Amino acid sequence: MTNKVRVRFAPSPTGGLHLGGVRTVLFNYLFAKKHGGDFILRIEDTDQTRFVPGAEEYIIECLKWCGLTPDEGTEAGGEYGPYRQSERKDIYRKFANQLVSEGKAYYAFDTPEELEEKRAEIPNFQYGHSFRHQLRNSLTLPKDEVQRLLDEGTPYVIRINMPSNETISFTDLIRGFVSFDTTLVDDKVLLKADGMPTYHLAVVVDDFLMKITHAFRGEEWLPSAPVHLMLWKYLGWEDAMPQWAHLPLILKPDGNGKLSKRDGARLGFPVYAMNWADPSGGEVTPGFREMGFLPEAFINLLAMLGWNDGTDQEIFSIAELVEKFSLERVNHSGAKFDFEKAKWFNAEWIKKVNAEALQEDVLTLLTANNIKVSDSTKLVKIIGLVKDRCTLLTDFILQAGYFFKGPVSYDLDAVKPKWNVQKEDFFTVFISELEQLEHFATEEIEGLFKKLVADKGLKIGDVMLPFRVMLVGGKFGPAVFDIASLVGKEETISRIQKALEAFR
Numbered sequence: 001m002t003n004k005v006r007v008r009f010a011p012s013p014t015g016g017l018h019l020g021g022v023r024t025v026l027f028n029y030l031f032a033k034k035h036g037g038d039f040i041l042r043i044e045d046t047d048q049t050r051f052v053p054g055a056e057e058y059i060i061e062c063l064k065w066c067g068l069t070p071d072e073g074t075e076a077g078g079e080y081g082p083y084r085q086s087e088r089k090d091i092y093r094k095f096a097n098q099l100v101s102e103g104k105a106y107y108a109f110d111t112p113e114e115l116e117e118k119r120a121e122i123p124n125f126q127y128g129h130s131f132r133h134q135l136r137n138s139l140t141l142p143k144d145e146v147q148r149l150l151d152e153g154t155p156y157v158i159r160i161n162m163p164s165n166e167t168i169s170f171t172d173l174i175r176g177f178v179s180f181d182t183t184l185v186d187d188k189v190l191l192k193a194d195g196m197p198t199y200h201l202a203v204v205v206d207d208f209l210m211k212i213t214h215a216f217r218g219e220e221w222l223p224s225a226p227v228h229l230m231l232w233k234y235l236g237w238e239d240a241m242p243q244w245a246h247l248p249l250i251l252k253p254d255g256n257g258k259l260s261k262r263d264g265a266r267l268g269f270p271v272y273a274m275n276w277a278d279p280s281g282g283e284v285t286p287g288f289r290e291m292g293f294l295p296e297a298f299i300n301l302l303a304m305l306g307w308n309d310g311t312d313q314e315i316f317s318i319a320e321l322v323e324k325f326s327l328e329r330v331n332h333s334g335a336k337f338d339f340e341k342a343k344w345f346n347a348e349w350i351k352k353v354n355a356e357a358l359q360e361d362v363l364t365l366l367t368a369n370n371i372k373v374s375d376s377t378k379l380v381k382i383i384g385l386v387k388d389r390c391t392l393l394t395d396f397i398l399q400a401g402y403f404f405k406g407p408v409s410y411d412l413d414a415v416k417p418k419w420n421v422q423k424e425d426f427f428t429v430f431i432s433e434l435e436q437l438e439h440f441a442t443e444e445i446e447g448l449f450k451k452l453v454a455d456k457g458l459k460i461g462d463v464m465l466p467f468r469v470m471l472v473g474g475k476f477g478p479a480v481f482d483i484a485s486l487v488g489k490e491e492t493i494s495r496i497q498k499a500l501e502a503f504r
């Protein structure tokens with residue numbers, strides 16, 4: 001019997017969540033769900049110096065927004081908890097001690113200053129097989145001296161004892177066979193002087209204890225793999241090691257290197273999933289959510305940054321992605337990020353979802369922009385009418401706002417040069433006829449408007465654009481008679497009156 005698939009997302013809560021991080025979650029999630037497995041969220045917060053308040057809550061909210069809900073984790077609970085590494089301190093120490101007693105790790109008493117000196121003295125200094133014998137550790141010091149130092153409470157770290165001249169390898173699910181020469185790998189710290197494990201020890205211990213079967217993570221973690229492989233071996237857990245998949249990077253638009261937060265700021269697009277407010281300085285880094293992306297679109301575009309189903313299809317729901325996801329179709333090289341394409345995905349999703357589904361988001365946006373919406377049925381109708389014109393949710397402020405609030409300014413350049421008494425007279429009569437109109441609906445308004453155009457010997461084109469500008473303020477929006485009918489009789493008349501004054 002094969003084990004149930006168990007994958008994990010293991011972020012360090014140090015700040016905003018980069019879109020590459022969300023793609024890592026997504027690929028883990030898709031793989032797990034495709035195989036009927038579980039998705040675990042583990043918070044890797046053992047580096048106390050990098051602790052940032054609010055970062056964990058932020059990550060959880062990002063996952064919620066994206067609809068990538070963990071089956072187990074800090075919030076969901078589960079039988080393999082605690083899921084926050086800072087609460088598992090004793091577990092790691094036990095294994096670190098075990099490794100020391102078996103000679104697979106050792107105590108190192110060198111002070112930061114001593115190590116600094118070594119680094120200054122020896123170019124490319126590494127705490128490893130070539131220098132460890134010159135340093136102050138339990139491999140070089142006599143046994144009783146080590147005991148004395150420990151008894152006196154001298155600060156120490158525990159380092160892995162990396163073998164030299166061995167080749168260690170594994171088969172990556174994406175990159176295939178990968179091997180490393182252990183001689184080139186230094187003796188990484190496993191347990192720090194503050195008693196906390198480093199990432200290397202904690203990740204191996206937890207992947208084992210939490211029975212992780214597969215682990216997708218960013219390519220930047222590949223250099224750490226030999227340390228992890230060695231630890232799996234040293235702890236005697238080799239057979240239980242998860243299968244790793246190192247995902248290629250998401251690249252800058254020009255393909256030159258990894259897409260960073262700075263690139264986003266420089267090129268004017270978000271790199272984080274949601275707005276991140278740095279708690280120390282209050283600096284806000286923009287996010288896709290606040291920029292007006294739908295989570296469906298965000299997920300879809302991330303899936304396509306590194307995967308395709310082998311056809312031309314680009315729009316996928318999460319359910320379809322789960323069904324179609326396959327490792328074989330994950331790209332081996334980095335994917336360039338293209339913000340225009342990202343927006344295209346969003347526009348397609350705004351078209352695709354129904355108006356009701358957008359109601360809450362649009363209402364929140366309009367309210368935040370001081371536009372009062374009194375009638376939700378009307379709002380849904382309006383969303384349906386304008387959504388094909390919106391690329392970002394924020395476009396609804398302009399595209400839907402004027403249905404509830406008359407224009408505060410007009411595109412006078414579009415009207416004034418051709419404005420004349422005849423047109424003014426047309427609208428004055430139009431007002432009085434509208435007042436008489438019993439059934440104020442698109443067809444009736446249009447019928448009345450066209451008849452009056454004919455009566456006055458005008459051309460429809462002469463008065464259509466001014467009517468639009470009267471209602472919305474500019475040259476945009478859906479069919480003008482639809483707008484009038486939704487705005488309502490009284491408001492349409494009042495907008496015409498107000499605009500007539502402005503056009504004079």
Ligand code: GLU
Nearest residue numbers: 010011012044203217221
């Ligand atoms: N804590 C690591 C991170 O911040 C996890 C890397 C891994 O998945 O092994 O990304």
